[in-house]
Amino acid sequence: xxxxxxxxxxxxxxxxxxxxxxxxxxxxxxxxxxxxxxxxxxxxxxxxxxxxxxxxxxxxxxxxxxxxxxxxxxxxxxxxxxxxxxxxxxxxxxxxxxxxxxxxxxxxxxxxxxxxxxxxxxxxxxxxxxxxxxxxxxxxxxxxxxxxxxxxxxxxxxxxxxxxxxxxxxxxxxxxxxxxxxxxxxxxxxxxxxxxxxxxxxxxxxxxxxxxxxxxxxxxxxxxxxxxxxxxxxx
Numbered sequence: 643x644x645x646x647x648x649x650x651x652x653x654x655x656x657x658x659x660x661x662x663x664x665x666x667x668x669x670x671x672x673x674x675x676x677x678x679x680x681x682x683x684x685x686x687x688x689x690x691x692x693x694x695x696x697x698x699x700x701x702x703x704x705x706x707x708x709x710x711x712x713x714x715x716x717x718x719x720x721x722x723x724x725x726x727x728x729x730x731x732x733x734x735x736x737x738x739x740x741x742x743x744x745x746x747x748x749x750x751x752x753x754x755x756x757x758x759x760x761x762x763x764x765x766x767x768x769x770x771x772x773x774x775x776x777x778x779x780x781x782x783x784x785x786x787x788x789x790x791x792x793x794x795x796x797x798x799x800x801x802x803x804x805x806x807x808x809x810x811x812x813x814x815x816x817x818x819x820x821x822x823x824x825x826x827x828x829x830x831x832x833x834x835x836x837x838x839x840x841x842x843x844x845x846x847x848x849x850x851x852x853x854x855x856x857x858x859x860x861x862x863x864x865x866x867x868x869x870x871x872x873x874x875x876x877x
Contacts, residue, residue: 653750653757654709656743657683657733665689665726672713672724681713681740687730688812692723692820702821704768705788705813707795711757713737728812771864772822780822781832782862785809785842785850807852808845 662685665671671682671689689706703722706712712724714737744751771783788809792798798806811818819826833850836842841858843851852858 653744653747653754654683654711656740656750657735660733660735663732663734665730665732667726667728670723670725671732672720672722674720674723676720678713678715678718678720679737681711681735681737682724682732683735684708684710684712685731685733688727689724689730689732690727690813690817690821692725693721694723700820701823702817704765705791705821707791709795714740727817771862775863777822777824777828778832778835779862780824781818781829781836782841782858783864784818784822785836785852786858786862786864789852802855807855809850809852811848811850 674693684706686708691703691706691712692700693703694700705727715721744754772780775783789806792809793801793806815826815829819829833844837844841854841861843853845851
C-alpha cells in the first residue's frame with residue numbers, strides 16, 4: 643500500500659500497480675455519455691467534474707486533487723465530464739477489476755464504503771457552505787475550500803501553517819463562476835472586494851495570499867469544512 647494512502651482508504655492500494663495516464667491542461671479524462679468502464683485515482687494535478695445541461699449551461703460540481711477517486715457510477719454510462727485543470731497524472735483501473743477486488747477483500751470493501759460516505763458528506767458540506775451566501779461570501783468559501791484541499795493533499799498537520807495561506811487558483815475565472823453559480827464579472831468584482839477589505843492579496847491571476855484568515859472564515863461563515871476528512875497518520 644502506498645504510504646500516501648490514509649488507513650481508511652486502503653482500497654486505493656489496488657491502484658499501486660495500475661497503468662498511469664498523463665493529461666494535459668484541458669484534456670478530458672471522462673466524457674459524459676461514454677461507457678463507464680474505468681475508475682481512476684488522481685496521483686498529481688487538479689481535475690474538475692462538470693455537467694452541462696441541454697441549454698448549454700455548465701455547472702462545475704467539484705475540483706479534485708491527489709488521492710481523489712473518480713469514475714464510479716451506478717449506471718453503465720458516465721453522466722458527468724472530468725477534465726484536467728492542470729497537467730495531471732491518474733492511475734487507471736477497470737471497473738470490473740475494482741469490483742472483483744472489493745468482493746474478495748472485506749477490509750477494502752469497508753474502506754471503500756467509508757470513502758463513499760465521506761464523498762456524500764463532503765457534497766452536503768459544500769452545499770451548506772455555499773447556500774444562502776452572497777457572491778463575496780461564496781468566493782470566500784471557495785478560497786477556504788482550496789486551502790482545505792491543499793492541507794489534505796499535502797498532509798499538513800498544522801492548520802495555521804503559513805504555507806496554507808498562499809492559495810493556488812489554477813482554474814479560470816469562468817470555472818470559478820460555474821462552480822459558485824455566479825457570473826464571471828461577479829467573481830472578478832468579488833475578488834476586488836475581498837482585497838479591499840484586507841482579507842486577501844492577489845499575487846497574480848492564479849494565486850492569492852490570505853491576509854486575515856480569521857476574518858475570512860468569519861465572512862464565509864465556516865471554519866473551512868467540517869466533513870470528517872482525515873490527514874494521513876505520521877509514520
